[in-house]
Amino acid sequence: MNPPSTHLAQPIVPAPGTPARGDDAPGPRIGLSDPDLGPLEESYLLRAFRSGWPGPAGPETEALEAEIAARVGVRHAVAVSSGTAALHLALLALGAGPGRVVVVPTLTFAATANAVVYTGARPVFVDCDPATGNIDPALLADLLGRLARDGAAPAAVLAVDINGTCADYARLLPVCAAAGVPLVEDAAQALGATSGGAAAGSFGRCAILSFSWNKIITTSAGGMVLSDDAALAARCRHLSTQAREPVPHYEHRDIGYNYRLSNLLAALGRAQLVRLPNMIDRRRALRGRYEALFAAVAGTRILGAGDPGANCWLTSLVVEPERTGWDAAQLGRHLAGQRIDTRPMWKPMHRQPVFVGCEAVLSGAADRLFANAVSLPSGSVLTDGDVDRVTTAVARFLDGR
Template identity: 90%
Template sequence: MNPPSSTHTARANVPAPGTATRGDAAPGPRIGLSDPDLGPLEESFLLRAFRSGWPGPAGPETEALEAEIAARVGVRHAVAVSSGTAALHLALLGLGAGPDRIVVVPTLTFAATANAVVYSGARPVFVDCDPVTGNLDPALLADLLGRLARTGVRPAAVLAVDINGTCADYARLLPVCEAAGVPLIEDAAQALGAGSGDAAAGSFGRCAIFSFSWNKIMTTSAGGMVVSDDAALAARCRHLSTQAREPVVHYEHRDIGYNYRLSNLLAALGRGQLVRLQTMIDRRRALRNRYETLFAGVPGTRILGAGDPGANCWLTSLVVEPDVTGWDAAQLGRHLAGRRIDTRPMWKPMHRQPVFATCEAVVSGAADRLFATSVSLPSGSVLTDSDIDRVAAAIARFLDGR
C-alpha cells in the first residue's frame, strides 16, 4: 500500500471512496503526486540484506550504494546518510558554516534547505529565482555577493537548488561564486539522474547532496547522500556522521558528532532502485511530455522549466496566468482534488515563512508569483497508463467547463 500523501490540496473536500462527484463517475482510487515506485527487484535486494544479519548502522550495502552513486554522478567520494537534510547539515559544517556566518539560500525551496543552515548556527540570506526555471537567479546572486564583499562579508557557502529536477544555471552561478571566493553546494535533492550538458546533477560545486526520501525520484525510504571530489571534505562529513568517533579502540570524541549514517537495509533498497533509475526517469519524462501536449493549446499556461533535455522531471509544475486563462492554478487543484487526484502549489518562498520573517532577502517577486500561480501535477513513475488517462480526462473536463 502506498503511504498517505502529504502533498495534496483541499483534502477535506475529497469525496469518500465510491462517492460520485457532480458531473462525473465515481472518482476512483487516489492518484498521488509522487508516490514511491517499488517492486520485486527492490524486495530481493532488501531480503538479501536482511538475511545477511547486518541491518546497520552502515555496512556493505551502504558502502556499495556510495560507490554506485559516485560512479553514476562522476565524482570520487560519496557519504550515505539518514536524510537529505542531514547531508546538507554535514556539507555546511564541512565548509565552515557556523555562528556569525551567513549562507545564501534560494527563497524558492523546501524548508529543509534553510533549516540545515540554522542547524549549523549560520544565518540564511534568501535570494529570488529565475521565473522561467524556478532556480537561483545568477544576476541577483552576483549583486548580493558584490554588496557583501564591499562590506567585508564573505558567506560560508551558496546553496543552489535544482528545482523539480532541473539543474540550476551553473555555467553562470559557478563563476559568480568563484569570483567572490565562496564555495557552492548543489542541493540536488530532487535531481538524481538529471544533468546539464555533459555534467551530471551532483557534480557541480565543492559538493552536492541528494535526498532518497519516499517521494523522490528513487527512494531508500528515508536517506540522503553527500557527494564530492574533495577527499578532505568527504572524510569530514563521514567522521561527523558517525558521532565523530575517533579511530581508537575505545570511544573517543574530539568533536560533536551526529547519528547520521544510512542503515545497511535501507541502502540495499536504494541499490535496487538505482538499477531501475533510468526507467523511472524515462517514465516521468513521458508524463511531462503528455502534460506539455495537453496544455500546448491553452494560452496563458506553461510547464515550469519545459524544454530542458537534462531534467529528470521529478515533478511537473504548471504555471497559469489567470488574466489570460480566466481560471487559476488553485481552481484546477481543487477540481482535481475532488476527483482524488493529488496536486500541490510550488514551494511557499522562505522569505514568506513566519519562522524566517526576520532574515534578509533579495527578492524580485518571481518566487512569489510562482507560488501564487502554479500547481504541481501527478508525476510519479508508478502511475499507470490508466492513471494518467484519468488525470488527463479530469483536466480536459475542467478546461471544457471554462
Template identity: 60%
Template sequence: MLHPAVDRVLLSPPDVGPLEESYLIQALRSGWVAPTGPDVTAFEREVAKRTGRAHAVALSSGTAALHLGLLGLGAGPGTVVVVPTLTFVATANAVVYTGAEPVFVDAEPASGNIDTGLLDRTLRELRREGRRVAAVVPVDLFGSCADHPTIARVCAEAGVPALEDAAEALGASRDGRPAGSFGRAAVISFNGNKIITTSGGGMLVSDDAELIERSRYLSTQARQPVPHYQHHDVGYNYRLSNLLAALGRAQLRRLDTMIGRRRRIREAYAKLFASSPGVRLLADDDPGSNCWLTTIAVDPTVAGWRAADLAAHLDRAGVETRPIWKPMHLQPLFAGARSTLSGAAERLFADGLALPSGSATTEEHASHVLHTIELFLGRG
C-alpha cells in the same frame, strides 16, 4: 470521479517492486542489518559514479547531507549562506543548524531556479559589507539543474564555494554534466517521494576526499578510532542503514526507466496544455530534467482561471496536487531575513501547481488525470 476500484492519484509515490524486495531479502540474510555494511559501501560507490564524483557518504536524509556539507565548507556563527528563496525549508534549516545566517535570493521565472544576476548582486553587496560568506547553495528545483556554469563563475569571482542541492535532481543533467557534479560538493535526497527512494536517506558527494571523510566521521557521533568510546567533537547520528542502502541500490538500477516514465507523463501534460493560453510548464525547454515533478505556472489574466481552481477540481476527482514551494522569505520562521527579491518566486507560489508525476502512476491513473484536466478546460 475515480472508479471505485481506483485509489486516489498521488503526486509522486514510491515505485518499488520485486527487484527491491530481492535486494532487501539478500541484505537481511547477510546479517548486515545495522548500522552499516557492504550495501552502504556499494551504494556510495554507485551514486558517486552516477554523479561523476570521486567520493560519497550515505546519510539518513538529504537534510543531514546539507548540514554536514555546510559544516565542511565552514558555515557557522558569524557567517552567511546564500540560498534560493524558492526551495523546501530543509535548505534553509540546514543553514540555521550550523549557526550561520541564511540570505535569500529570488528565482528566475522560467525554471524557478536561483536568479544568477541577483545572486551576483547579493554576493557583491555582502563582500562590500565585509560579511563572510561560507557558501552558496543553489537548488536544482523539481529535477531541473540550475545554471551551474554561471553560478560557478559568480562564486569564483566572489571567492565562495557552492554546495549543490540536487536533492530532487538525481539523473538530471546540464550541458552533459550530471546533477550532483557541480560545486565543491552536492547533496542527493532519497526521501519517499523522490525519483528513487530508500524510504528516508540522502548522500553527500564530492571530489574532496577530506570533506567527505570529515562528514563520515561526524555522521557516526564523531567517535574516535579507539576501542573505547572517545569523542573530541560534537557528532551526529546521521548514517544510512545497510537495509536502506540495499533498497537504494535496487532503485538506482531502475533509475533511467523511472525517469523515462516520468518524461512520458510530462510530455502528455505538455501536449494537453499546449493549446491553453496563459499556461506553461516550468523548465519546459530543459532536455536534461529528470522530470521529478511536472509543474505548471498559470497566468490567470490570460488563462481565465487560477492554479488553485484546477487544484480544487482535481482534488474533487481524487487527484493530489501541490502548490509550488512557499518562498522562504514569506515563511514566519524567516520573517525579517535578508532577501534580494524580484517578485518572481511570489508569483510562482501564487500561480504554480505540481501535478502527479510519479513513475508508479498507472496508465489508468494517468488517463484519469488528463481527462479530468480536459473537463476543467472545457474540452470534455
C-alpha cells in the same frame, strides 16, 4: 496498481458539482510522486536482511556510495540518514557557523534553509529565475558583491535543482568563483538529471542528494553528500558517525551526529538505482503528455520546459489567471474532488513565519510562482490508466471554462 500512500494526504474537498457516486465517481487516489517499488527491491532487501547486517552502515551502504559516485562522476560519496542531514554536514564541513551567512534560494523546501540554521549561520535568501524556479544568477552576483564590500563573505551558496532541472551552473559557478565562495548543489530532486553533459550532483564544491520516500529513487529515508574533495568527504563521514575518534575506546573531540544510513535501506536504494533510467523515462513521458495537453491553452506553461537534461521529478503548471480566466488553485481543487493529488509550488522562505526578518534579495518571481503554479501527478508508478484519468479530469476542467 498504486501502492498505498506513505504520507498524510491533504483532506479531499470535492469541487462544487462533483458527483458523489455513479459512473463519474472518483476512483482510487492518484498520488503526486508515490514510491515506485517492486520485486527487485524486495529481493535486494531480503538479501540484506539475510546477511545478518541490518545496520547502521555496512556493505550495502558502501556499495550504494560507490555506485552513485560512479554514476554521478565524483570521487567520494557519504551516505547518510536524510537529505537534510547531508546539507547539515556539508555546511559544517565548509565552515558555516555563528557569525557567518549562507545564501539560500527563497524558492525551496524548508530543509534547505533549516540546515543553515542548524549550524548557527544566518540564511540570506535570493529570488529565482521565473522560467525554471532555480536561483537567479544575476541577483546572486549583485548580492555577493555587496556582501564582499561589507566584509561578510558567505560560508557557502546553496543552489537547488527545482523539480529535477539543474540550476544554471554555467553562470553560477563563475559568479561564486569570482567571489571566492564555495557552491553547494542541493540536488535532492535531481538524481539522473544533467546539464551541459555533466550529471546533477557533480557541480560545486560538494552536492547532496535525498532518497526520501517521494524522490526519484527512495531508500525510505536517506541522503548523500557527494564531492571530489577527499578532506571534505572525510569530515562529513566523521561527523556522521558521532565524531568517534579511531581508537579502541570511545573518544570524541567534536560534537558529532548519528547520521548513518542503514544497511537495509541502502540495499533498497541499490535496487532503485538499477531501475533509475526507466523511472526517469516514465516521468519524462508524463511531462510530455502534460505539455501536449496544455500546448493550446493560452496563459499556461510548464515550469522548466525545454530542458532535455531534466529528470522531470515533478511537473509544475504555471498559470496566468488574467489570460486563462481560472487559476492554479481552482484546478487543484477540481482535481482534489477526483482524488487526484496536486501541490502548490514551495511557499518562499522569505514568506515563512519562522524566517521573518531574514535578509532577502527579491524580484517577485518566487511569489508569483507560489501564487500561480500547481504541481501535477508525476510519479513513475502511475499507470497509463492513471494518466488517462488525470488528463481527462484536466480536460473536463478546461471544457467547463
